[in-house]
Amino acid sequence: MSTKRIIETHREIRAVLDRLARSCDLPEVCAILGDLGSLLPPHFADEERSDGFFARVVSENPNLDSRVCSLQRQHTDITADVASLESDVRDYLERAVARFFARRDALVELLRAHEDAENSLVMDAFLTDLGGSE
Numbered sequence: 001m002s003t004k005r006i007i008e009t010h011r012e013i014r015a016v017l018d019r020l021a022r023s024c025d026l027p028e029v030c031a032i033l034g035d036l037g038s039l040l041p042p043h044f045a046d047e048e049r050s051d052g053f054f055a056r057v058v059s060e061n062p063n064l065d066s067r068v069c070s071l072q073r074q075h076t077d078i079t080a081d082v083a084s085l086e087s088d089v090r091d092y093l094e095r096a097v098a099r100f101f102a103r104r105d106a107l108v109e110l111l112r113a114h115e116d117a118e119n120s121l122v123m124d125a126f127l128t129d130l131g132g133s134e
């Protein structure tokens with residue numbers, strides 16, 4: 001991968017990160033994390049290839065080896081963090097949606113029963129009134 005391509009991909013990743021940082025919509029956050037999860041592994045793999053960006057940097061600048069090693073170690077942690085965060089958001093959304101629909105169903109059932117009971121009350125009161133006026 002050329003240095004130009006590396007820089008372009010870094011811009012692309014930065015744009016995705018800006019979207020991620022701005023979003024307060026959890027389904028969108030989940031989708032953005034998915035985008036990041038697709039974008040990062042091939043990018044990191046390219047940087048780490050034996051003839052890739054890191055190897056070229058160290059080959060031409062051996063004094064930068066420790067910086068390259070440190071950045072390369074971060075790749076594993078970052079990849080795991082993105083996957084973990086996406087999984088957590090997805091689980092949270094699934095649980096929240098399930099909880100919401102369970103509460104909705106309970107509310108519908110309660111309110112139906114409530115209105116039925118009131119209708120029954122009206123009928124009993126009405127029939128009692130009719131019975132009492134005869």
Ligand SMILES: [Fe+2]
Binds near residue numbers: 010043047
């Ligand atoms: Fe990179």
